[in-house]
Each structure stands twice: as structure tokens, then as C-alpha cells.
Amino acid sequence: MKRIKTVCKLLVAFVLASIIVVVVLVYLWLRNAGYWVDPMKEQVCSKLAASYSDRPKGEIVFYGASNFRMWETMEDDMQPYTVQNHGIGGATDEELMQYADVLLYPFEPSIVFIQTGSNDNVAGLSADQIMKNKDKMYTEFHSKLPDATFVVMSGLPLPGRAEYWDSIREVNSYLEQYCRERDYMEFVDATDEMLQADGNFRKELFIYDGIHLNEEGHDVWTAVIKEKLTELDKK
Known part of the structure; x- marks a missing residue:
């Protein structure tokens, strides 16, 4: 029994x-x-959009995942440029497309900085699948915002997700060529600044998890982003 x-x-x-x-x-x-559609994330997006509802259209919007969301000093760091931080924690490319009706299109930005990284890798997507999704995403964004310039940030070399670095590098190479072929797109590659001379990760640029940038890491990003903005000003 x-x-x-x-x-x-x-x-x-x-x-x-x-x-x-x-x-x-x-x-x-x-x-x-x-x-x-994650109901909690949908609520967060709605609140984030509402926080910028009184801002004029045509500003610079940073749209991406948690390394944007957790950059609390972004608006100050980007001075004298006026920017909006529309980062979503844990966002994949599919989610950026889902929430664009709330967080991107209504603001009619003049310039959009886009940052996604390893979240799609963590979700199990291959480099080929990620590249296909990015093509779909950028095509959709451009169709909705034909007058905007899209600046794509390279995927970061993350010490905490080192197993995805080969895939991220492959996608970065694809994105660099992709942007070069489109006059409404730009590419910002911070790889050299984020790695040691011997190619090892610069762990000092990240918080304890090895995934999210700390203040020093934000300083590195600020420099390369402002360099790109200065370049765009001259066009």
C-alpha cells in the first residue's frame, strides 16, 4: 500500500x-x-509615456532596454541636448515594437537612439533570428517615423552574460553594415571603449551583476553618444 x-x-x-x-x-x-503582452510592463510603459506628455514633439528619444532605463542621470548627462529616456527594463525587440504606439510614435522624435542587447539571446533567439527581428523593427519604425534619424547603439560586451558575446558581435557587424546602407540610420559602436586592449571585459564599467552599466560606464556611453550628436549637428 x-x-x-x-x-x-x-x-x-x-x-x-x-x-x-x-x-x-x-x-x-x-x-x-x-x-x-505583459500587463505589468504595459502599465509601466503607460506611466512612463505620461511622465513626458507635456514635452514638445521632435525631441531626442532614447528607446531601449534596461541599460537605458537604469540610466537615471541621462537627461543631465546629455546636456546641452534635450533628451527623453523611454527605456523599458528587460525589453526585447518584439516588445519595443509592441510598445512603440505608446512610447515612441506619439512623440514624433527627431532622433531616436535605440539600445537592445542580450535580452533576445536570453529568450533563446539565435543571431539569425535576432537580425531578422531587427530588420523588421527598424523597417516598421521608419515607416511610422519617416523623418526621424535612428541611431543604433552596438550591443554591449557584458561580463555577466559572456556566453552571448559571440552572438552579440555577429549582430553588431550586421547592424553596422545595415545602418551604413540607409541614409536615415547611424551606428554607434562603443565596443573598443568597453573592452580592455587585450579584448577582455572591462568589469569596472558595470554594477555587481555584470550586465548594467555603472556611473563610469555611463560616462563612456555619454562620450560616444555626444560625439555622434555633434556629428549629426553638422549634417
């Missing part, structure tokens, strides 16, 4: 574990396919 009870408990545990696995896989598929 005890043996039967033990077997039953194991079967129940197996069934529950299988259900959890299936639910997680379905969620990941829906999210990667662009069908899943």
Missing part, C-alpha cells in the same frame, strides 16, 4: 512538473512571436 502511495505521489509530481514546463514553453513562444 505504501508503495502504491509513493508511486502515485511521484506520478502527481511528474504531471505537475510537466504542466509547468509546458506553460513556460508556451509563454516563451508567445513572447518571442510577439503575441504576449
